[in-house]
Amino acid sequence: MQLDNRAQTLLKALVERYIADGQPVGSRELSKISGLDLSPATIRNIMADLEEMGFVASPHTSAGRVPTPRGYRVFVDTLLTVQTIDESALESKLQATLQTGSQHKIIANAAGILSSLSEFAGIVITPRRESVFQQIDFLRLSEKRILLVIVGPGGDVQNRLLLTDVDYSPTQLVQAANYINQNYGGLSFDDVRIRLQGELKALRDDMTRLMQAAVEAGSDAMNDNSDDVVISGERNLLSVSDLSSNMVSLRKLFDLFEQKTSLMQLLEVSSKATGVQIFIGGESNLVPMDQMSVVTAPYTVNGQVVGTLGVIGPTRMAYERVIPIVDITAKLLSNALSHTHG
Incomplete structure (x- = not known):
């Protein structure tokens, strides 16, 4: 659906003014701010066409119009002039925050930065963990209770409790750990599982059971998704009247943060794209609320896309x-994580 230049100029002016002050925009105001030398009657006709095409809507209470999700989509895809922000100033500010600490700390800082700069909620999907391990250890806690300690390639450590039906001696535990580390260190638990099935026939039965239990638990630990999404600044969204004006939308908003699964789907979709993606509420099932938009970008470690970050805010952002x-935050997070891995 091609919009002529006048219609584009008016739609752009209307969206920009509505984003700025949240009030429906009338024809008289548009004739002042659009810079077009058109009579109010002509502007009204063009606005009626835009409304018919579904780009703007008239709230019942006023003579003005507001953008629809479809209007926002045309605006962000074709009419938007992205501000040039002082990248170097922002970079030096962000770099200090993203230089220090563990991977998890850097990611939490990135979510915080997105939130404080946008004044909405910042969100980061943490990198998918490779299920590769460097080494494992068994610690005997008590009879039939063993702590499995898994060391990942980057030195991060995870623990899992194993409840066994046999009471293993410390010597047996050392032997089992040594066998796994010498033969399988650096592989993924899934690979180890396949190999163990073939190779362990020769080992004693109860040791086989211990190793299989360790591989199962290790695989679970590496695929544990409990902290996959880091969100910062959800409270900022409470002060956005478009999102918090009624209880239904407020509940939807907090359901979204509680469940995180729809956010994961959304960010998974955007990790397959390059550059910044904009998801506008009401357009797809991915964003659960008409008044909400999500702006995302993938980030990388050593050139590989490992996750996505973004800002959740009102459609009127x-x-x-x-x-x-x-x-910029995606680029800087990519650099910071590539250095910690490098």
């Missing part, structure tokens, strides 16, 4: 500001 914030 200053996209020209939020897009470069998301873009």
Whole structure:
């Protein structure tokens, strides 16, 4: 659906004004701010066409119009002029925050940065863990209770409790750990499981059971998704009247943060794209609320896309500001994580 230049100019002016002050925009105001030398009657006709095409809507209470999700989509795809923000100033500010600490700390800081710069909620999907381990250890806690200690390639450590039906001696535990580390260190638990099935026939039966239990638990530990999404600044969204004006939408918003699964789907979709993506509420089932938009970008470690980050805010957000914030934070997070891995 092609919009002519006048219709585009008016739609752009309307969306920008509505984002700025949240009030429906009338024809008289548009004739002042659009810079077009058109009579109010002509503007009204063009606005009626835009409304018919589904780009703007008239709230019942006023003579003005507001953008629809479809209007926002045309705006962000074709009419938006992204602000040039002072990248170097922002980079030096962000770099200090993203240079220090563990991978998890860096990611939490990135979510915090997105939130404080956008004044909405910042969100980061943590890198998918490789299920590769460097080494494991068994610690005997008490009879039939063993702590499995898994050391990942980056030195991160995870623990899992194993409840066994046999009471293993410390010597047996050392032997089992040595066998796994010498033969399988550096592989994924899934690979180990396949190999163990073939190779362990020769070993004693109860040792086989211990190793299989360790591989199962290790695989679970590496695929544990409990902390996959880091969110910062959800409270900011409470002060956005578009999102918190009624209890139904407020409940939807907090359901979203509670469940995290729809956020995961959304961010999974955007990790397959390059660059900044904008999801506008009401367009797809991915964003559960009409008044909400999500601006995302994938981030990488050593050139491989490992996760996604973004800003969740009202549809009426200053996209020209939020897009470069998301873009630069993704680049800086990629650099910071590549250094900690490198």
